[in-house]
Amino acid sequence: MIATVPAACSPSTALARRDALNAEQRQAAEHGDGPLLVAAGPGTGKTATLAARVASLLGRGADPQRLLLLTFSRRAAQTMGQRAAHLLAATRGGQAPAAAALPWSGTFHAVAARLLRDLAPAIGLPADFSVLDRGDAEDLMASVRSARGQAELPRRFPLAPTCLAIASRCVNTDAPLADVVTEHYPWCRPWTGELQQLFADFSRHKLQHRLLDFDDLLLAWAEAMDVPAVAQALGRRFDHVLVDEAQDCNRLQARILAGLKPDGRGLTLVGDDDQCIYGFRGADRQLMLDFAATHGERATVVALTRNYRATPALVAAAQAVIDGAARRLPRVMHSGVDAGPRPRLVRVDDEAAQATWVVDEVLRLREQGLALKQQAVLFRTGTHASVLELELVRRGVPFVKFGGLRFLDTAHVKDLLALLRWSRNPRHALAAQRCARLVPGIGPAAVRRLLAALESGGDPVAAIDAFQPPPGAREGWQGLATLWSALHRGALPWPESYDAALDWLTPQLRVRHDDAAVRLADLAQLRAAAHAQPDADRFLADLALDPPQSSSDLAGPPHRDEDWLVLSTIHAAKGQEWRAVHVLSVVDGCMPADLATGRAEEIEEERRLLYVAMTRARVHLNLVVPHRFHVTQQHRHGDRHLYAVPSRFIDARVQACCDDIDLRPDQPATLGLDLPPGCADIATTMRQRWGTAG
Incomplete structure (x- = not known):
C-alpha cells in the first residue's frame, strides 16, 4: 500500500x-x-x-x-x-x-567504474580502460574538433566546452541531439549534423584509446x-x-x-x-x-x-516559497527547535549598498559572538559576489569562496596524475602529450611524432621504447622512459610507484614554478590519499570521479586566519548549514536568472534554488534586494545599471513571514543648486530649433 x-x-x-x-x-x-x-x-x-x-x-x-x-x-x-x-x-x-x-x-x-571492470569481458569493453576527468575530456573534445577542421570554419562553430556540454546533456537526459540543441542550445541548430559526426568521432577515439569519461561510465x-x-x-x-x-x-x-x-x-x-x-x-x-x-x-x-536545523520562523518562510511550486510531493514542514528571529527582507539602493550592509551585518553578528565561520553569504552565480569581495578586502574581513579553480585542475597535480595514467594506459594520448612536454628540449614537433607512433595501431610499448627524442632532450627523455617502463611493468608496488613519480616530477616543478614549495606540499597531501587506496587504478578512478575541491579537502580546514567568512554559490552550498545566511541579489534577473526563464520547469528549478538557499540557515536569514544592479557587456552602449524588483518567488505569503527593512534613500539625491525659477525657457528654445512656433 x-x-x-x-x-x-x-x-x-x-x-x-x-x-x-x-x-x-x-x-x-x-x-x-x-x-x-x-x-x-x-x-x-x-x-x-x-x-x-x-x-x-x-x-x-x-x-x-x-x-x-x-x-x-x-x-x-x-x-x-x-x-x-x-x-x-x-x-x-x-x-x-x-x-x-x-x-x-x-x-x-x-x-x-568498478562494475564495468568486472563486466568488461562480457560486455565488450577493455578491462584496462582509463577514466577521463572533465578537464581531460574537454581537451580531447578540442583535439577531435580541431582534427575535423571545425576550428577553422568561416562561421562560428561551438567551442569544445559547449560541444562537451551538449554531448553530456544528451547522454544524461537520454534525449536525442536534435531535441537537446533545439531546447537548450538553439544557436547551434545549424550545426546539428556536424555535431552528430563530431560526437561519433569523439566516441570512437575514446574507445580506440581505451578511455571512458564520466558520461560513458x-x-x-x-x-x-x-x-x-x-x-x-x-x-x-x-x-x-x-x-x-x-x-x-x-x-x-x-x-x-x-x-x-x-x-x-x-x-x-x-x-x-x-x-x-x-x-x-x-x-x-x-x-x-x-x-x-x-x-x-x-x-x-x-x-x-x-x-x-532551523527555527520555526525560518521554516515557515521557506515553506511559503516552496508552496508556490507547480508540482511536488505533498508535505508541510515543521520546526523541532526553539523560536528565533524572523527572516528579513532587506531593500538597499544598489550593489554597493548591498555589499556595505552585508559586511556591516556580518561584523555586527560577529561582535555578538557569532564567528565568521558560522556565517555564509550565498549567491546565484559567482559574479554576483564581485562587489562584496572588494568590500571584504577593503575592510580586512577574511573569506573563502567556493567555486574557483579546483585542486585537480592545477598544473602540478595534473602533471603527476598524467604520468600515472599514461603508465596504466599506454594509449592515453592526452597523458602522453602532457608528460612528454615536461621533458626539457621536447617541443611540439617531437610530441607530434610520439603521438603519431602511439596512434599507428601497433604496440604502444614498443613505440615508446623506439622513440627518438631531439638530441638536447635525450637525457631527460631517458629518465622519463625508464620510469614509465617501471611503472607500466608493475616493477614498483603501489604506493611506491606514486612516490617514484613524485620524485621524478619534483625537479621539474622547481624549474618551472616559483612557488614549487607550495605545489610540492599539495602533492604531499595527495600522497596521503594515494597511500589510502589499494592500487593505482582505484586511486585514479576515485580522484577523477569524486575529486577534492582543494588541498584542504585532503588536509582538513585551511588555516587562513583565526576565522573566515564563507562565500558560496547556492549550488555549492547544498548540504551545508550555517547559523546565519545572507542571500545576495534576490531580484528577478538574478533569482530567477534571466537566462532561466524560457520554460516553466526552468523557473520552477530557480524557485527550488532559492528554497535551498533559505534552508541553509539555522537562526538568522537575510534576503537582500538591491534596487539597482550593474550589468556588464550586455548592451551596445557599454555597461549599464538596471532597476530591479524583488524576486517573483517573494510573494505576499513569503513577505508576511519576513521583517521588511527598507534602507533605500527616502528621495533621490539633488544637486542642491540655488537657482531662481524661470531663469530660462528651454522648452521654447527646443521648439524653435525645428522652426515651429507656439
Missing part, C-alpha cells in the same frame, strides 16, 4: 541526540523489503535515517557484500558507513562488526542493464539497493535502478524533490514524483517533516 506518514511530533520537541529516531524516521529505518521512498525535507535527519536503515538491514542479517549504497559524493558514502557501524555497534553491546564497512558503497560513477552501465542476462545477474548480486539524494538522479541512473530492481523489491530511495537544482546536469525528479505510480500498492512513501 502507499502510506504517506505525516509529522507525528510537536515542533517544540527536540531530538535527545542526533542518531535518535522519531516515528517517521523509525518507520523508514525498520521498513521491510518492499519499495520505499523517503521524502526527506531539509534538516530532517536524512543521513541519520538512511544510516539507521542500513544498520537495521545488517542487524536483521543482511549480507553487507550484497548491499549496494549509491550516493553523489564519496564523503557521503563514508559518513553513511560510519554511522551505520556506530548504530549497529550500539545494538550489539558496543561491538562494531566489520560487516558495516559496506564494501559496495560509493558514487554512481565510482561504482560503475553511466551510459555503459545503463546499456548493460538493457541486456537481460546482465540485469538479472546484477539484480541477484545485490539484495538491497539504497540511493541517497535521489532527486539528483538523471534518466540514465533511473534506468540503472529499474534494471537492478524492476519490481522495486529491496529498493530504497531517499531525497527531497524540493531540492532538485541540478537540471543542467540532467537531474530529473520524476524518479521520485512517479515512485508511487511506478510501484503501485507495493510502494511505501514516508515523509520526514520535522526540521531539526
